[in-house]
Amino acid sequence: MSHFPFKVLAVDGAARAGVLHTHHGEVPTPAFMPVGTYGAVKTLTPGELADAGTRILLSNTYHLYLRPGAELVGRLVGLHAVMNWDRPILTDSGGFQIMSLASLARVDDDGVTFRSHLDGSGHRFTPELAVRVQELLGTDIAMCLDELVSPRSDKPTALKAVERTLAWAHRCLRARSSEKMALFGIVQGGVFPDLRAHCAQVLGSAPFDGFAMGGLALGEEPGETWQAVETSLLNLPEARPRYLMGMGTPSDLLDGIQRGVDLFDCVMPTRNARNGTLFTRAGKISIRSASMKEDKSPPDPECSCFTCRNFSRAYLRHLFLTREMLGFRLSTIHNLSYYHQLVSGAREAVFSGSFASYRKEVEGLWVDQESLL
Amino acid sequence: MSHFPFKVLAVDGAARAGVLHTHHGEVPTPAFMPVGTYGAVKTLTPGELADAGTRILLSNTYHLYLRPGAELVGRLVGLHAVMNWDRPILTDSGGFQIMSLASLARVDDDGVTFRSHLDGSGHRFTPELAVRVQELLGTDIAMCLDELVSPRSDKPTALKAVERTLAWAHRCLRARSSEKMALFGIVQGGVFPDLRAHCAQVLGSAPFDGFAMGGLALGEEPGETWQAVETSLLNLPEARPRYLMGMGTPSDLLDGIQRGVDLFDCVMPTRNARNGTLFTRAGKISIRSASMKEDKSPPDPECSCFTCRNFSRAYLRHLFLTREMLGFRLSTIHNLSYYHQLVSGAREAVFSGSFASYRKEVEGLWVDQESLL
Numbered sequence: 003m004s005h006f007p008f009k010v011l012a013v014d015g016a017a018r019a020g021v022l023h024t025h026h027g028e029v030p031t032p033a034f035m036p037v038g039t040y041g042a043v044k045t046l047t048p049g050e051l052a053d054a055g056t057r058i059l060l061s062n063t064y065h066l067y068l069r070p071g072a073e074l075v076g077r078l079v080g081l082h083a084v085m086n087w088d089r090p091i092l093t094d095s096g097g098f099q100i101m102s103l104a105s106l107a108r109v110d111d112d113g114v115t116f117r118s119h120l121d122g123s124g125h126r127f128t129p130e131l132a133v134r135v136q137e138l139l140g141t142d143i144a145m146c147l148d149e150l151v152s153p154r155s156d157k158p159t160a161l162k163a164v165e166r167t168l169a170w171a172h173r174c175l176r177a178r179s180s181e182k183m184a185l186f187g188i189v190q191g192g193v194f195p196d197l198r199a200h201c202a203q204v205l206g207s208a209p210f211d212g213f214a215m216g217g218l219a220l221g222e223e224p225g226e227t228w229q230a231v232e233t234s235l236l237n238l239p240e241a242r243p244r245y246l247m248g249m250g251t252p253s254d255l256l257d258g259i260q261r262g263v264d265l266f267d268c269v270m271p272t273r274n275a276r277n278g279t280l281f282t283r284a285g286k287i288s289i290r291s292a293s294m295k296e297d298k299s300p301p302d303p304e305c306s307c308f309t310c311r312n313f314s315r316a317y318l319r320h321l322f323l324t325r326e327m328l329g330f331r332l333s334t335i336h337n338l339s340y341y342h343q344l345v346s347g348a349r350e351a352v353f354s355g356s357f358a359s360y361r362k363e364v365e366g367l368w369v370d371q372e373s374l375l
Numbered sequence: 376m377s378h379f380p381f382k383v384l385a386v387d388g389a390a391r392a393g394v395l396h397t398h399h400g401e402v403p404t405p406a407f408m409p410v411g412t413y414g415a416v417k418t419l420t421p422g423e424l425a426d427a428g429t430r431i432l433l434s435n436t437y438h439l440y441l442r443p444g445a446e447l448v449g450r451l452v453g454l455h456a457v458m459n460w461d462r463p464i465l466t467d468s469g470g471f472q473i474m475s476l477a478s479l480a481r482v483d484d485d486g487v488t489f490r491s492h493l494d495g496s497g498h499r500f501t502p503e504l505a506v507r508v509q510e511l512l513g514t515d516i517a518m519c520l521d522e523l524v525s526p527r528s529d530k531p532t533a534l535k536a537v538e539r540t541l542a543w544a545h546r547c548l549r550a551r552s553s554e555k556m557a558l559f560g561i562v563q564g565g566v567f568p569d570l571r572a573h574c575a576q577v578l579g580s581a582p583f584d585g586f587a588m589g590g591l592a593l594g595e596e597p598g599e600t601w602q603a604v605e606t607s608l609l610n611l612p613e614a615r616p617r618y619l620m621g622m623g624t625p626s627d628l629l630d631g632i633q634r635g636v637d638l639f640d641c642v643m644p645t646r647n648a649r650n651g652t653l654f655t656r657a658g659k660i661s662i663r664s665a666s667m668k669e670d671k672s673p674p675d676p677e678c679s680c681f682t683c684r685n686f687s688r689a690y691l692r693h694l695f696l697t698r699e700m701l702g703f704r705l706s707t708i709h710n711l712s713y714y715h716q717l718v719s720g721a722r723e724a725v726f727s728g729s730f731a732s733y734r735k736e737v738e739g740l741w742v743d744q745e746s747l748l
Contacts, residue, residue: 040697070693077669078689086685296450312459316451320443324413327700328420
């Protein structure tokens with residue numbers, strides 16, 4: 003039995019509303035996790051995150067391993083203490099950044115050797131080290147080290163990566179020493195439904211506390227993405243949480259929730275905020291546009307976030323045009339609030355059995371139907 | 376009689392503790408004003424400013440005139456509404472930035488013609504326009520347009536600038552139409568005591584709501600600076616507030632308060648914060664330094680600001696090394712809190728007649744006696 007019980011409290015079709023227990027408290031699901039790469043969700047304090055509705059955040063093992071270093075975070079009594087955040091933290095395993103950011107990554111059956119994207123220094127990650135680093139960080143939910151392949155890979159390549167991912171997942175399970183840390187297996191398999199199904203089945207028969215779906219939205223067709231998600235979900239145990247890694251347009255969230263996804267993360271709300279793109283109930287707006295120049299209304303008139311309660315589109319536009327960091331902050335607060343409101347609205351709809359109409363209502367308000375895809 | 380009464384509540388030598396009334400409430404003096412160039416003190420919200428102890432802030436007329444434009448701020452019901460700050464705002468006249476930032480500034484008896492440092496567009500400021508722009512901004516305390524000369528200027532040049540500054544000051548008085556806006560005259564005169572005295576006497580005999588000392592700390596010797604301040608103060612009415620423009624090391628604040636200055640502004644605490652230099656009771660520290668790497672203590676163990684209550688030196692160092700904007704924010708909050716605590720401590724000391732010992736105690740804690748000069 004898992005030390006980290008997950009309870010599905012309601013279903014509506016395949017959509018689920020639940021609660022995930024962690025060493026740092028409960029997370030109502032579905033939940034969206036903002037990305038705090040270096041132990042900070044860019045521009046925000048922990049209090050602002052909580053006010054925006056964040057119940058769990060994601061941080062990046064690869065980045066923290068390089069700066070400030072996992073041993074140092076450990077001596078500083080873990081990431082929660084360092085960043086003064088007392089709610090749950092999920093960390094990825096570092097595998098994705100090693101493959102996408104680091105130089106000269108070479109995978110073998112035992113692990114992966116790579117060079118830092120910062121200074122070219124040489125490093126090696128194994129499944130055991132990925133677990134050890136996440137334990138030093140003090141994460142609540144750790145991810146297994148996995149091997150990621152391009153969606154353009156052929157089937158033998160994808161199969162080989164699945165076999166390594168499965169072998170590494172079992173090594174991670176054995177390596178875990180902290181009872182405070184949940185461990186999720188990651189379903190790989192590229193765009194091949196039978197590989198996804200196989201990977202999900204094997205992982206599902208092992209005592210992971212939850213499961214992630216990785217290697218998606220990397221250039222394959224949306225139809226392929228969602229087929230891979232559906233196949234993975236169908237072959238994973240229903241009683242444990244399912245996390246769709248790195249995908250997070252508003253449409254993605256609704257698509258995922260409808261299919262039974264419980265956890266999401268994405269840089270989209272925070273990165274877009276810093277680019278001046280704000281999510282509103284009527285669709286995306288560009289806060290820099292000339293039409294905002296004299297607009298005294300808040301970014302989203304229906305939103306009750308700190309930014310919308312206190313500041314106008316005209317002021318935000320001015321802050322962006324003068325490159326004032328306050329503009330990045332206020333936009334980040336709003337976008338995260340939008341995401342959390344979207345997801346908590348979906349959760350309530352699942353409880354009342356009205357997810358389909360909730361989704362229709364939300365999408366019906368998007369002025370440009372493409373705008374939040 | 377001024378609509379904006381200033382009351383000296385206590386004196387200790389030449390140092391004074393008072394209260395300045397404005398259309399947006401009272402300001403206990405001496406007071407330090409953070410600089411919010413474009414209608415935002417960089418990185419902070421109005422609530423954070425207030426929490427740090429800010430009772431009045433300064434914003435820059437030249438910058439706001441160019442972006443977003445004074446007419447637009449006027450249509451948005453003034454700077455207080457735009458930035459959601461309900462405490463007093465003081466604006467400079469634009470004269471200093473026109474001379475230091477803008478291109479091709481040419482002064483004549485009627486005003487100054489210049490090109491924007493942003494796009495080279497041509498503009499002209501007169502005393503009347505400087506007042507009009509500040510009324511559109513809705514400032515609580517406006518500054519007269521003045522002519523600034525280099526401290527290296529010869530006496531005839533400095534005298535000519537004083538005469539223009541005085542003529543323009545009287546034009547500003549006549550041009551003011553808002554009863555909600557106080558207007559301060561500015562003492563110029565370079566490093567020539569007799570010119571400073573003359574300028575102060577002429578301004579002091581006119582119904583200005585207060586007085587500023589400008590054109591200082593621009594490269595002259597510190598002895599010359601303080602002689603100019605002392606001569607100005609000796610020749611200004613004691614019953615009205617006196618503001619030392621743009622000077623603000625911690626030592627400057629103590630030096631100024633000791634001589635009877637009531638208001639200060641400076642970019643030092645906010646700019647230094649963004650460079651990773653923090654002010655503490657023991658002197659300045661560089662938060663990037665290797666010695667902070669594992670330091671779990673707050674930036675200043677004696678400080679009760681938001682940053683010091685919640686975050687360690689080690690975390691701030693990490694945020695700076697990873698260029699996280701949160702580091703700039705947290706450092707800005709701390710530095711402003713330090714400044715406001717320093718000044719409010721001086722105010723209390725004046726009330727208890729112990730300013731000299733307060734100053735000695737504060738400076739005695741500075742590990743490097745030069746470090747906060």
